[in-house]
Amino acid sequence: MTPRRFSALRNNRALRRIARPIRRQVRALRPRAGILMYHRVASEAVDPWNLCVSPEHFDAQMALLARRGAAVDLAAFANDEVLDRTGSRLAVTFDDAYRDNLEVALPILERHGIPATFFVVSDALGRSREFWWDALGRAVLESGTLPTTLEIVLAGRERRFAIADDSAAAPTSTRWHADWEEPRNGREQLYMDLWHAIVALPPVDQDAAVAEVLLWAGMPLAGPERRRPATREQVAALAGHPLVRIGNHTRHHPSLPDHDAARQRDEIAGCQQALTELAGSPVDRMSYPFGRHDAASRAIVAELGIPIACTSHPAVVTARQLRHELPRLQVLDRDADGFARWLRDDHALLARAA
Ligand SMILES: [Zn+2]
Secondary structure, eight states: OOHHHHHHHHHHHHHHHHHHHHHHHHHSOOEEEEEEEOOOOOSSSTTTTOOOEOHHHHHHHHHHHHHHOBBOGGGGGGGGGGOOOTTTOOOEEEEEEEEEEIIHHHHHHHHHHHEEEEEGGGTTOSSSSSOOOOOOOHIIIIISSSOEEEEEEEEEEEEEEESSHHHHOOOOOSOTTTTOOOOOOOHHHHHHHHHHHHHHHOOHHHHHHHHHHHHHTTOOOSGGGGGBOOHHHHHHHHHHTTEEEEEEEOSSSOGGGSOHHHHHHHHHHHHHHHHHHHHSSSOEEEGGGGOOOHHHOOOOOOHOOOOOOOOOOOEETTSSSSSSSSEEEEOOOHHHHHHHIIIEEEEESSSSOO
C-alpha cells in the first residue's frame, strides 16, 4: 500500500467509525489503573466545577470499591505493579483539604476501610475565608441583584467588566457546569472572565481581588463555615490516621506555570516543610494546583525527592505515564451504578468482577 492510498483510507469516515471501537478495545487490553480525584463530599446548589459529591453517593462509591477490593494507596503507583489488564486497582485522592473531607468523607472511608490521600494547601489551614474560587462563585453566581458594571484593578491594570443581559437582576436557578458548558448568560460570563483573570495572580492579589468583588456584590467577606479549609489541628490528627496520607498541594494553591521558578520553589518546598513538620514524617506525594505544571515545577518536585505527583489530566494510568505527571479522573456526583458504568465503559477500569 502506498503512503498516499493509506492516507486516503485514513480519511475515510466509514473506516474511522469502524476503527474507533477497535482502538478502544486495544486500549482496554493495555495494563492500567486509575487515580480518582475528589474535592468535597457535600451538596451545594451552585457548583460550577463539579467539586461536590453528595455524602450518599460517596458512601455508595466507596462501598463499591470495598466490595471489589479495588482501593489501594497512591504509593502503589510509584511503580508499574499496580497496572493490570482488568484495571482493578484504584486510588482515592482529595484536593484542597476542605473541612468536609475530615468531617464527612473520613467516617465513610473508615466505614469501608478505604485508604485515601488528602492534598493539603498548607497556608490555607485554619483560614476563616473560603478559597478564592468559592468566594468568586458566591459573589457572582449566588448573590441577588448585582450592579451591571464592575471596575476593578487586577495585576496593576484597571479593568472594566459588564453584565450585558438581564441576568444581573437575579441568580440563575438551573445548574451550570463551567467544565463543559459555555457561559449561558452575562453573570456566568463575568464569573469566567474574572476566574481567568484572577487564577494567574499572586495569592495576595487573588485575596484582594475577590474581597473587592464580594464588596461590589454586597456579600460578606467570610463565607459559610462548611466551605472553609480544614484546620491545622484537623490535618495533624489526619496525618496519624492509618488509612490516610497527606500530600503537598503548595502553600497557597497558585497556578504554578504563571509564576517564576523562585516562587514555585517557595510554594512547593514551603508546603513540603510545613506538612513534614505537621505529619512528623516526610510527605511523599504532590498534586499540582489546577493540575497545572511546567518543567520548573516538575524539576522542583524531583529535587525535593517527592516520588509521585498528580495532574488533573483526565486519563487512566498506564505504563507510559511519568510518575511526576500521573493523570487523574475527576469523580462526579453519581450513584453506585453510574459510578461503576463510568469506570467500566469510559475508562475500562473495574472491568471484570473480582
Ligand atoms: Zn486544588
